Amino acid sequence: MAYEINGESIECDDEGYVLEANYADEVPRAIAEAEGIALTDDHWTVINYLRDQYREHGQTPNFRNMLKDLTELMPHHDSKTLYDLFPGGPAKQGVRVAGLPRPFGKGGY
Numbered sequence: 852m853a854y855e856i857n858g859e860s861i862e863c864d865d866e867g868y869v870l871e872a873n874y875a876d877e878v879p880r881a882i883a884e885a886e887g888i889a890l891t892d893d894h895w896t897v898i899n900y901l902r903d904q905y906r907e908h909g910q911t912p913n914f915r916n917m918l919k920d921l922t923e924l925m926p927h928h929d930s931k932t933l934y935d936l937f938p939g940g941p942a943k944q945g946v947r948v949a950g951l952p953r954p955f956g957k958g959g960y
Contacts, residue, residue: 868953878950914942
């Protein structure tokens with residue numbers, strides 16, 4: 852499986868996670884469109900958070916840690932609103948849409 856973005860083929864695994872992290876803004880746009888998600892500023896806050904965590908730790912956080920951190924960045928959000936943004940799971944679908952490789956274990960560290 853692969854995504855075609857700006858004439859470039861981005862290789863993915865069988866669940867749509869990129870094999871190598873790609874930080875181009877076109878990647879989340881293309882993956883979100885393929886998954887039927889219209890990106891908003893809140894989506895981008897989560898995407899940028901996940902990308903920062905991946906750059907810093909080499910992996911993405913599990914949902915519990917993600918929720919704790921995002922509550923500070925987005926005080927008006929709770930677990931329900933994060934699932935409204937990423938119905939397939941913020942720690943899984945969010946990672947996929949962010950253009951990051953498959954998370955470890957149950958959605959991160």
